[in-house]
Amino acid sequence: MGVGAIVRALSTAPGMSWIIMLAVAALLVVIATVFALALPRFKILQKLIDKLNLVTRENLTGLRVVRAFNNERHEEKKFDAANKELTRVNLFINRVMVVMFPFVQLILNFTMLLVIWVGAGFIDSGAIEIGNMMAFMQYAMQVMMSFMFLTIAFIMVPRAVVSWKRITEVVDTPLSIKPAKKPKKAKNSMRGTVEFKNVSFAYEGADEPVLKNISFTAKPGETTAFIGSTSSGKSTLVNLVPRFYDATKGSVLVDEVNVRDYDQADLMSKIGYVPQKGVLFSGTVESNVAFGANEAGEQQVKRAAKIAQAYDFVEKMEGKFNAHIAQGGSNVSGGQKQRLSIARAVAKDPEVYIFDDSFSALDFKTYLALREALKPVTKKAAVLIVAQRVGTIKHAEQIVVLDKGKVAGIGDHQSLLKSCKVYREIAESQLSEDEMRVEMEGAE
Amino acid sequence: MTDKPKNESHKRNGSVNHGGPVMMTAEKPKHFKKSLGKLLGLLKPNLGAIAVMVALTITATVFDIVSPKILGNMTNQIVDDYISAKVYDAVHEKLPKDVKLPKGTTVKELAQQMGDTGKFSEVPEAQKELVENLDLSEKPRFHYEVLGQIALLLVALYLVSALAYYVSGWVGTSITQNIVYKMRKDLSAKINRMPISYFDRHQYGDVLSRVTNDVDTVGQSLNQVFGQAISAVIMLFGILVMMLTISWQLTIIALLVLPLSFGFVGFITKKSQKHFKNVQNRIGTLNGHIEENYAGQTIVKAFSGEAEAEKHFDAVNSKLYESTWKSQFMSGLMMPVMHFISNLGYVATAVAGGWLALNGRLSIGDIQAFIQYVSQFNQPIVQVGQITNLLQSTVAAAERVFEFLEETEEVPDRQDATKLSIVKGEVEFKNVHFGYEPGQPIIKNFSARIKPGHKVAIVGPTGAGKTTIVNLLMRFYDPDSGEITIDGINTRDMERSDVRDKFGMVLQDTWLFSGTIKENLTYGDLKASRNDVKKAAEAAHVDHFVQALPKSYDTRIEEDSENISVGEKQLLTIARAMLADAPMLILDEATSSVDTRTEVLIQNAMEKLTKGRTSFVIAHRLSTIKNADLILVMNNGGIVEQGSHQELLAADGFYAGLYKAQFVTKT
The missing domain is CATH 3.40.50.300 (P-loop containing nucleotide triphosphate hydrolases)
Incomplete structure (x- = not known):
């Protein structure tokens, strides 16, 4: 429309075309100035809004602490500082932005005036007709409107570019876990073994490997536990089994086949994974427990719930197994989430169970009941447990003690108490003197 | 109330402009009039500034309305001068070259002298008088001085109007920002005056979104509503008046087009509203799905749920595509069709105007002015539509802010509160009854006396309500009956800050x-x-x-x-x-999330801290529990047992069971 209008304007009154150019130039200058002033402040504005958000959020999440220390006024002052700053920048931007409308209108008005004034001269000299002048005026308006829309469109472009870049960044990220080219299958007779052969692992870009030279075998029907301090690499270790990451060196074998050689779905069908924090999806209790075991029938779901000590509370829920689970499982408690996550793994009837510190929200009584119930179903499966407390893993057939990514000792509770210093330290810090004495006597 | 923090992100994503300005789906306020009243109440302290703003806006708008008419006069002048020149030329072409007409000879006189008046019928009515009285003795020149005067007047009008708009905009933003600032300040202070129980019942994300999103919405839209509402209304009436003064016939023609465009806008809005709502809903569903699957990514993988998740995503995504496409198409239709309709109006007024001009009832300048008015007329109509929509969401947002500001606050401290300066640290619970929900007591008739320097261990399974004790001690909650005393003084008779200080x-x-x-x-x-x-x-x-x-x-x-x-x-x-x-302590022992060596350090530090101080410890370690002077055993929210370690073991109750399960198991 803009181009057409320019052409028409030029053909009706070529002598007056400079007016359009002048007006467009003025328009561009005004718009450019306004945006040059305002745009950088918009970025600042975003930061200030974030800050205000942060202060408020902190005040809300730390409400008890704030009040415990009687620092309500202090928080209000902090908020007020952020609020004032935000208001100040907001004022500035808005004051700049309100220039826009009157200025643009002024330019439009002056353009019309100029067209008539100059046009009068041309008519006087007989260069153009009155009708031409009137038409020119309309065209001039169209040209300027087009330029205005164009600039506004251009202002959107950089934002679109930034967004586009962010999208491609995600889409173009190469897959770190590559599927096997020729997937292998495990022999049926080899059910429920996990073996680590000299496994080392470093996160991408990290200098220090998290795991160094780890070797052990977890046999079917046995429990293998992993213990160590917070950053010793326990969780990372068990995450290598379902290939959340691939080992940097060495090999991880499930049923004597390297996990890299499995078809992804085939490997996953062997593994029952229970994360640290119970994760649920919106749907029903049943859809959550049967997640991953698609052909799981009602009986299987109920059995899994019973084993996971979830049956009783599910029966109390409205709708029982058809009870609604909200997004992220926000309508059940942490302990209930954890038990349903366990039920989900049990329902799959896997060959390898992985419990990544999955009992933290369970009280000890429930934990014991769960352990008993798991015994029959884990007869032919390997059980890997990551634990923080000695109490929960004392019974394990094999305990792998990790210290700074290395194996500090492998054995059962009693033998480790004798032979492994790191393990003894952990036990000492968690058990009382009396208990230690009893334990050590047992170990002798 | 039902807003969860998640919705924040939906809202933000949802507020991306989805096309036509008239078509925003506005959140409907619950009590429109009441909340609008409160919102207007906020304007009260700014009445002076608002008056200035209104006056300035009226000035600017009136100038805006008048100026096309004046510009029209300028054109009229040119037309007159042009015709005069043409007539002069035409007459002199016919006259012999050497004829000199005496000064003051008009066209009319000349025509009468020559007995030829027939030509006049060709002259448009509006110019008849001008032509008849044209002085033919001298070549008429363009009246630049008249044009100049009008131009100067216009320049002045334009400048004043622009200035008035600017100043009124400036004042407007100042008023809005002031209101928004105060709203936020009130909210922030309100947070600290609310009882803790409120935040236990409500998601903090909800409060947060009131402080940020809702206040922002109010701020942004108030600014627009303000400036535009005033000028749109004045504009609408002003233009109507001006159009009528030019020609009532043309006005009727121009107005006839209005119902057409109103009808069309209404039709499209109604049709597309549904799709816009769908877009919002589906963005919400899509975000929810993404959030959930992102958070549960490892689980989706471990249970081979990728295909399922993708299928679901595709379904929601294509639905979103469909409604977005439909809504965008609908609102995209709006502009060109509106344009077409207004062009129809243009043509109609131009044709009718031309006819009227020929009949001498209208000058060309008037037509030009009229056309300008017609094109200006659409603007305030669209604006009024926008504003009513905007007002809905503004009031809805303001309502949420007011709702929070009007929540019941904590019972204020006693005026004659006792001040404790030196604390020995004797704490006593006397027949304390407490429940979070009325009618559901969880602590019943609890009494205990803790001597200065003693240690109280609070034990029980996760979720047993161990924080209840903390809540009562710190006066985050007050007991329903009974009392808690520090050094013999009821904590209710002390200022909250004084209690917490201790x-x-x-x-x-x-x-x-x-x-x-x-x-x-x-x-x-x-x-x-x-x-x-x-x-x-x-x-x-x-x-x-x-x-x-x-x-x-x-x-x-x-x-x-x-x-x-x-x-x-x-x-x-x-x-x-x-x-x-502080003279007394409330502690939480570290549990599983801390590695064991750090745990030893924490333990060590805590022991130092509790030395000689009355302390309440939420305990997990047997050694702490055994050394405690008093153990409070909690289960299902309430205190089920109390006593020393030995006493409780001897009682062989819940504690004994707990103790045995946890510490005396052997495989």
Whole structure:
């Protein structure tokens, strides 16, 4: 429309075309100035809004602490500082932005005036007709409107570019876990073994490997536990089994086949994974427990719930197994989430169970009941447990003690108490003197 | 109320402009009139400024309305001059070359002299008089001085109008920003005056979105509503009046087009509203799905749920595509069709105007002015539509703000509150009854006396309600009946701040705010010196760690800082409590989230902290429990047993069971 209008304007009154150019130039200058002033402040504005958000959020999440220390006024002052700053920048931007409308209108008005004034001269000299002048005026308006829309469109472009870049960044990220080219299958007779052969692992870009030279075998029907301090690499270790990451060196074998050689779905069908924090999806209790075991029938779901000590509370829920689970499982408690996550793994009837510190929200009584119930179903499966407390893993057939990514000792509770210093330290810090004495006597 | 924090992001994503301005789906307020009234009430202190704004807007708008008419006069002048020149030329072409007409000879006289008046019928009515009275003795020139005068007048009008608009915009933003600032300030103060129970019942994200999103919405739209509402209304009436003064016939023609465009806008709005709503809903569903699957990514993978998740995503995504496409198409239709309709109006007025001009009832300048008015007329109509829509969401947002501001506050402290200066640390519970929900008591007739310097262990399974005791001691909640005393004084008779002053608190939920480590530590004592800070940190075994950081005590802790582990955070909160140096303590023992060595450090630090102080410890370690002077055993929210370790074992109740299960198991 803009181009057409320019052409028409030029053909009706070529002598007056400079007016359009002048007006467009003025328009561009005004718009450019306004945006040059305002745009950088918009970025600042975003930061200030974030800050205000942060202060408020902190005040809300730390409400008890704030009040415990009687620092309500202090928080209000902090908020007020952020609020004032935000208001100040907001004022500035808005004051700049309100220039826009009157200025643009002024330019439009002056353009019309100029067209008539100059046009009068041309008519006087007989260069153009009155009708031409009137038409020119309309065209001039169209040209300027087009330029205005164009600039506004251009202002959107950089934002679109930034967004586009962010999208491609995600889409173009190469897959770190590559599927096997020729997937292998495990022999049926080899059910429920996990073996680590000299496994080392470093996160991408990290200098220090998290795991160094780890070797052990977890046999079917046995429990293998992993213990160590917070950053010793326990969780990372068990995450290598379902290939959340691939080992940097060495090999991880499930049923004597390297996990890299499995078809992804085939490997996953062997593994029952229970994360640290119970994760649920919106749907029903049943859809959550049967997640991953698609052909799981009602009986299987109920059995899994019973084993996971979830049956009783599910029966109390409205709708029982058809009870609604909200997004992220926000309508059940942490302990209930954890038990349903366990039920989900049990329902799959896997060959390898992985419990990544999955009992933290369970009280000890429930934990014991769960352990008993798991015994029959884990007869032919390997059980890997990551634990923080000695109490929960004392019974394990094999305990792998990790210290700074290395194996500090492998054995059962009693033998480790004798032979492994790191393990003894952990036990000492968690058990009382009396208990230690009893334990050590047992170990002798 | 039902808003969860998640919805924040939906809202933000949802507010991306989805096309036509008239078509925004506005959130409907519950009590429109009442809330609007309150919103207007906020304007009261600014009445003076508002009056100035209104006056300026009226001035600017009136000038805006008048100026096309004046511009029209300018054109009229040119037309007159042009015709005069043409007539002069035409007459002189016919006359013999050497004829000199006497001064003051008009066209009419000449025609009468020559007996030829027939030509006049060709002259348009409007110019008849001008032509008849044209002085033919001299070539008429363009009246630049008249044009100049009009032009100058217009320049002045334009400038004044622009200035008036600007100043009124300036005043307007100042008013809105002032209101918004005050709203936020009130909200922030309100948060600290609300009972804790409110926040236990409501998602904090809900409050947060009121402070930020809703206030923002009010601020942004108030600005627009304000400026535009005033000028749109004045504009509408002003233009109508001006159009009528030019020609009532043309006005009727121009107005005839209106119902057409109104009808069309209404039709499209109605049709597309549905799709716009769908877009909002489906964006919400899509975000929910993404959020959920992102958070549960490992589970989706481990249970081979990728295909299922993708299928679901595709379904929702294509539905979103469909409604977005439909809504965009609909609103995209709006502009060209509106344009077409207004062009129809244009043509109609131009044709009719031309006819009227020929009949001498209208001048060309008037037509030009009229056409300008017609095109201006659409603007305020669209604006009024926008504003009514905007007003809905503004009031809805304001309503949410007012709702929070009007919530019942904490019962104020007694005026004659007793002040405790020196505390021995004797705490007594006398027949305390308490429940979070009325009619559901969880603590029934609880009495206990804790001697100065004694240690109370609170034990029980997770979720047993151990924080209830903390809530009561700190007066986050007050007992329903009975009393809690410190050194014999009922805590209800003390100021809340005084009670809280007496307790140091270290909770497992290690709340640190973004700021430097020093700022965080001095939170317990805002006047503490750097030396005090260092001493406290040393006692809490955290000095060494802090020293190792690049900026030591000036290292900033950010919300999601990864340079500090949970255990270190806990040590910092202990140091903070040490610095506060309160005579009594409430502590949470570390559990599984901390590695064992750090746990030893924490234990150590806590022991130092509790030495000689009356302390309440939420305990997990048997050694702490055994050494406690009193054990409170909690289950299902209430206190089920109390006594010393030996007493409780002898009673062979819940505690004994718990103890046996946890510590005497053998495989």
